[in-house]
Amino acid sequence: MVYINDFSEVGRDDVPTAGGKGAGLGELVRAGLPVPPGFLLNTAAYELFVRDNQLAGPIQDYAALPSSAVTRDYEEASARIRGLFAGGVMPEAIAAELRDAYRALATGTGTGTGSEGAAEATVAVRSSATAEDLASASFAGQQDTYLNVHGADALMEAVVNCWASLWTSRAMAYRAREGIRPDEVRLAVVVQQMVAADAAGVMFTANPATGRRDQIVIGAAWGLGESVVSGAVSTDDIVVEAGTGKVASRRTADKAVMTTYADRGTREEPVFAARRHQPVLDDAAAAALATYGARISRHFGSPQDIEWARADGEFFILQSRPITALPEPAGETPRDWSVPYPKGLYFRASIVEQLPDPLSPLFADLIDGSVSRSLNALLDEAFGKSSLRKGDLGLPAVNGYAYYYYRTTALWRLVGKTPAAVRALIRGEAHMGIQGWRDYSHPRYVAVVESWSEKPVADLTGEELLEGISALLDAGTVYYTAVQSIIPVATSSELAFQKFYDRLVRQDGDPPAETFLLGYDSEPIRAEKALFDLAGWSRGVPGLATAILGMPTGSLADAQLSGTAPAGMDPGLWREWEHRFQLHLDRFGHTVYNLDFINPVPADDPAPLIDTLKFYLRGQGNDPHRRQELAAARREESTAGILARLHPVRRAAFARLLRWAQGPAPIREDALADVGLGWPLMRRMLHELGRRLAAAGLITSPGDVFWLRHHEVSSAVEFGLAAAGSPAAITGAGQPVLAGAINERKLRWRGQRNATAPQMLPEIRWLQRSLAGMMPEGSQDQQGNTIKGVAASQGRVTAPARVLAGPEDFSRMQPGEVLVARITTPAWTPLFAMASAVVTDVGGPLSHGSIVAREYGIPAVLGTGVATRRIASGQQIEVDGGAGTVTIVKSVRD
Numbered sequence: 001m002v003y004i005n006d007f008s009e010v011g012r013d014d015v016p017t018a019g020g021k022g023a024g025l026g027e028l029v030r031a032g033l034p035v036p037p038g039f040l041l042n043t044a045a046y047e048l049f050v051r052d053n054q055l056a057g058p059i060q061d062y063a064a065l066p067s068s069a070v071t072r073d074y075e076e077a078s079a080r081i082r083g084l085f086a087g088g089v090m091p092e093a094i095a096a097e098l099r100d101a102y103r104a105l106a107t108g109t110g111t112g113t114g115s116e117g118a119a120e121a122t123v124a125v126r127s128s129a130t131a132e133d134l135a136s137a138s139f140a141g142q143q144d145t146y147l148n149v150h151g152a153d154a155l156m157e158a159v160v161n162c163w164a165s166l167w168t169s170r171a172m173a174y175r176a177r178e179g180i181r182p183d184e185v186r187l188a189v190v191v192q193q194m195v196a197a198d199a200a201g202v203m204f205t206a207n208p209a210t211g212r213r214d215q216i217v218i219g220a221a222w223g224l225g226e227s228v229v230s231g232a233v234s235t236d237d238i239v240v241e242a243g244t245g246k247v248a249s250r251r252t253a254d255k256a257v258m259t260t261y262a263d264r265g266t267r268e269e270p271v272f273a274a275r276r277h278q279p280v281l282d283d284a285a286a287a288a289l290a291t292y293g294a295r296i297s298r299h300f301g302s303p304q305d306i307e308w309a310r311a312d313g314e315f316f317i318l319q320s321r322p323i324t325a326l327p328e329p330a331g332e333t334p335r336d337w338s339v340p341y342p343k344g345l346y347f348r349a350s351i352v353e354q355l356p357d358p359l360s361p362l363f364a365d366l367i368d369g370s371v372s373r374s375l376n377a378l379l380d381e382a383f384g385k386s387s388l389r390k391g392d393l394g395l396p397a398v399n400g401y402a403y404y405y406y407r408t409t410a411l412w413r414l415v416g417k418t419p420a421a422v423r424a425l426i427r428g429e430a431h432m433g434i435q436g437w438r439d440y441s442h443p444r445y446v447a448v449v450e451s452w453s454e455k456p457v458a459d460l461t462g463e464e465l466l467e468g469i470s471a472l473l474d475a476g477t478v479y480y481t482a483v484q485s486i487i488p489v490a491t492s493s494e495l496a497f498q499k500f501y502d503r504l505v506r507q508d509g510d511p512p513a514e515t516f517l518l519g520y521d522s523e524p525i526r527a528e529k530a531l532f533d534l535a536g537w538s539r540g541v542p543g544l545a546t547a548i549l550g551m552p553t554g555s556l557a558d559a560q561l562s563g564t565a566p567a568g569m570d571p572g573l574w575r576e577w578e579h580r581f582q583l584h585l586d587r588f589g590h591t592v593y594n595l596d597f598i599n600p601v602p603a604d605d606p607a608p609l610i611d612t613l614k615f616y617l618r619g620q621g622n623d624p625h626r627r628q629e630l631a632a633a634r635r636e637e638s639t640a641g642i643l644a645r646l647h648p649v650r651r652a653a654f655a656r657l658l659r660w661a662q663g664p665a666p667i668r669e670d671a672l673a674d675v676g677l678g679w680p681l682m683r684r685m686l687h688e689l690g691r692r693l694a695a696a697g698l699i700t701s702p703g704d705v706f707w708l709r710h711h712e713v714s715s716a717v718e719f720g721l722a723a724a725g726s727p728a729a730i731t732g733a734g735q736p737v738l739a740g741a742i743n744e745r746k747l748r749w750r751g752q753r754n755a756t757a758p759q760m761l762p763e764i765r766w767l768q769r770s771l772a773g774m775m776p777e778g779s780q781d782q783q784g785n786t787i788k789g790v791a792a793s794q795g796r797v798t799a800p801a802r803v804l805a806g807p808e809d810f811s812r813m814q815p816g817e818v819l820v821a822r823i824t825t826p827a828w829t830p831l832f833a834m835a836s837a838v839v840t841d842v843g844g845p846l847s848h849g850s851i852v853a854r855e856y857g858i859p860a861v862l863g864t865g866v867a868t869r870r871i872a873s874g875q876q877i878e879v880d881g882g883a884g885t886v887t888i889v890k891s892v893r894d
Contacts, residue, residue: 003045004097010040012300017042019128019188024320031299033292033317037108038123038192039101043130045094046163046187053088063172063182067618070816074169085164090156098159099152105193121193122150122261125158126319127165128188143171143187147226148194148261155191162189177814194261195316197309199280200225201235204323205242205293206303210751211327213303215248216240216290220280222271223258225309225318233257233268236279238286242294245287252279289315296320331751334399339761341396346403346761351395351480351595353842354675356822358400358752360598361745362686365710366470367402370477371395377478398761400752432485434664437671441482448475449678457681457688462722465689466713472678472685473597480595483671490664497661505646505654511638512794514854516658519632522666523673524829524852527588529624531609531830534584535616544573545617553614553811557607560585581606581613591827592676593807598706600807602827603680608810612830620815621833631855665851672848673826689713689722696721700736707742756869782866789864790843791884792850797837797859798878798889801871804831818879820867824849832856837879839867839886853881861886 010018010026018026022040029035050056062077106121127143144165146158165171166187175185201220206213219235221228228235234253241248255276257268281289289308292315297304303326307318339346351371359367372394392410395402452468460468498513506513539545547569548556559566560581565574589603602609615621639658643651690705693716699705705713716722782788802817804810810831813819819835821828823842832838832852843849843862853860859881867886871877876889 001044001048001093002097003042003048003094004101005040005042007035007038007040010042015130016186017044017188019043019130019186019190020321021126021128021319022188022190023128025190025192027299028296028317028320031295033296034315036192036195036316036318037105038190039105040128041094041098041159041189041191043186043188045189046166048091048094049088049160049163052091053084055084055088058084059167060182063167065172065176067176068620068815069173069176071169071173074173078167078169078172081167082164085160085167088160090160095156098155102152102155102191105191120150120152122148123155124190124192124194125149125155125162126190126192127162128190129166129171130184130186130188143168145226147224147266148264154264159189163187192318195309195318196261196311197224197316198222198311200307200309201228201280203289203293203306203308204303205297205306206323206326207239208323208326210330210754212329214242216242216293218281218286218289218293221253221255221258222275222280223260224266225307226259226266233259236281238281240286240290242290245290247283247286250279250286252277255280285310292317328750329747330754331747331749333751333754335755337398337758337761337763339398341391341405341407343409344405344407346396346398346405348401348403348757348759350404350484351477352402352404353823353847354480354592354595354825355402356842357594357596358749359397359402360596360706360749361709362706362713363596363598364397364400364402366473367477368395368397370470370474371481373474374478374481399755399757400749401755401757403761432482433489434486434667437482437486437667441479442671442674445475445479445674445677448472449681452678453681457684458724460685460688461724462689462692462717462720465685465722466717469682469685469689472682476675476678476682479677480675483668483675486664486668486671490668493657493661493664497657500653500657504650505642510642511634514793515638516635517662517665518855519628519630519635520662520666521628522669523588524591524669524826524848525624525628525855527591527673527826528829528833529628530584530588531613532616532621532624534580535613537580538577538613538617541573541576543570544577547573548577548610549614549617553607553610556610557605560606560610561604584609590676590678590680591673591825592679593825593827595675597679597682597686601676601679601683604683605807608807609830611811611813612833615815615834624833627856631857669826669848669851676827692722692724694736698737699742700739704738704742707745708738712738759865782864782870785888787861787864787867787870787886787888789839789861789867789884789886790850791880791882792843792847792862793838793853793858793860794882795837795857795859796878796880796882798876799836801839801873801875801877802835803868803871803873805868812873818877820871820873822868824852832858837881838862839864839871839877839879841865841867 005018005022007022007026007029010023011030012023012027014026015023018040022042025035025038026040050059059081062080065073065077102121102123105123125146127145129143144162146161149155149158166185172182175182199220199222201218202225203219204217207215207217209217216239218238218240219228220238221233221235234255236253236255237251239248239250240246255271258271259266260269261267292308293304293306296306296317300320300322303323304320305323306320309316309318375393389410392407394405396405397403448471452472455464455468457465494517497516501513501516535545538548551566551569555566559569559574560578563578565571565578585603585606589606590601592601593599642654646654686705687702690699690702693699693705693708693713694702696716698712698716698721699708713722797818799816799818800814801820802813803820804813805822807827813831813834815834816836817834818837818839819828819831820839821841823840824831824838826848828849829852833856835856835858837858838849838853838860840849840860840862841864847862849862850860859879861879861881861884864886871886871888878885878887878889880887
């Protein structure tokens, strides 16, 4: 058996024997890239060591951890397994080949030859796992590397340590999350001559921040590259245009320390003062290095993450692996927040809280007029028809982000009439408040949706589709405006009760005020209980729970939408499941994650709900029925105790304020949950319109309809290009006519999404400070490890964070993690069953997130303003829901 391979003997197809790193180095050598000389100890050597030392059984016993395993479990298993390797004996067959290859490397005579008295080589010994450097997951940093190793005995020790590092706690946990079984992994070892590097770093052949494939990004520091890879030192950052080699931008860091050789291993030492602010690479050197990057990217056929070193002016390539999770290309992040209309104020509040991302072009065009009409109608009824003038208010977009706009003169006119409007709100006039929602707004919205639901979408003309989309959006906007009138009623009643209770009633040992408002039914809670009940029913059908858990979520979601059983699942079981799950979607599938209609709702992307149902099927989570019963019992018991001890006058006031507070809270949640009632039908209409425009050659795929401007859609309809069954009529330069414009808009939108939209425009400091308490998002200038927000639900938890951008990330949520998001709407409620706490950028003590968090009994800190940008998934954080703080305890481990 041969245990040693030359790099030139392995390539990308040899990952099972060479591991990811070894296979990548072999490809680099074959492509003629400057790779330091070395050799590979293949996975057969690992297998022989494990077999001869009888480690296979014990390894599997220790590594077979349950899905509920926590960090400590992995650490204990790792310590036991690594102890097995430390006590093992190196088989002589491996040792002999290893000594020969090491001597040959020292003399430069090639693998397998060399003289007994040759000088010792100084080498780097790197782990190369079979589950590593993959296109889907890099597994970077999960195994160990040993630098500046010299001597055959030290090499043998480093090899065994590398083998053992296949079982670090972080590597085991990482593989478990990626679904790779312990018996599926092996480890090869790369041995390379150390480069006496004066500079080193990393290079990405696509911009990892923006996703742009036409830019190469280089990080460079003095000394060896290990400190760059580990993040221990600051680097110069250089962006090079891939096509021309021109340096597009650079940032020269203060490089206080660098990594150098020690007698054994490496050490950090200060950088000479004259070099701390000196660029590591000039433009010519950066261009030369970028040329290597472009060659490597072309060779592998995908963007690469490359480690490099420079010695005596010559570059060496130490490693190359695919860039994982590379974002789609994005435009520049906007920095100019000039407003389109002067003489007014712009706020990201109210409906804007449901629009955390830049708006899609078609939605932006339609929503501005829709909101203006609905607000004008409501305010005319509340304040009188003479109160508003054309252009007084609207919902324009600034850098893609929606803002409520109020002309300054209009604000002053409305302020003077506020008392009359408040009285109208309390009385439920102008279709406002709870009575207005129940008697007018909700029935009217339902009627509009039902009237359009009676018309088969495929039979509608292009004009009718546009009319239906506008009618449904207008109905939803009018409805949302009415819902917003419920919120001040709920807010004022709860605050009034809380202040009265805290100041005049509460004694030591009494529960917090929110205890008296919990345990009531609302639409999000009913949706959760229905999903929990569906899981319970599924467990009662023989074989069904096992079939669902064994089927990928994506396959189940696709099958649900197509109406056909997924491959590998019994059709009979599928029919039973599909019918009941569809009933759930019919009732609850319209809840929106984001009001922009480019975002799917559960009815047309049920995958997040299926993940939550699987969570319940595994027996995880609490019974929501029981949780609600306990909360209701605590509420009634606490109420009875307080009433029994109060003086009659104070008891009457307490009871009156309590009834007032208990009424609106669940109704508000019911109202918010139905905001998206028309969204499933509206999205079907949009996709039908998009299908026809794609058939006509205007756009590439139906989903591109969201990226059109309204005038483009209207023109297409006017010219008959959106008629049912219209043939492909327009083409241009081998691609759809509007493909180029759509790609530009997507690029710009992704760049805008990287921006942090100010809460108010213009950014007038004194006005921002005076209105800070009214804004739904906290200060964006927070520094340090402690982030402040609004104390929304009491309790304290320390757990790993999970930062989620939207429903596309829901499957990454693990039980016990802290849910961190821009905002949570009723559609996010299923995740609260998994979360140990909730943290958001936007929200307040009476927002949806705080109310639901209290129902679940988990801490919540909302309105931090910066949580999603300051916290990374995997970081250990402490959430104090009473103090309203989030503290970063520990950084993510590589």
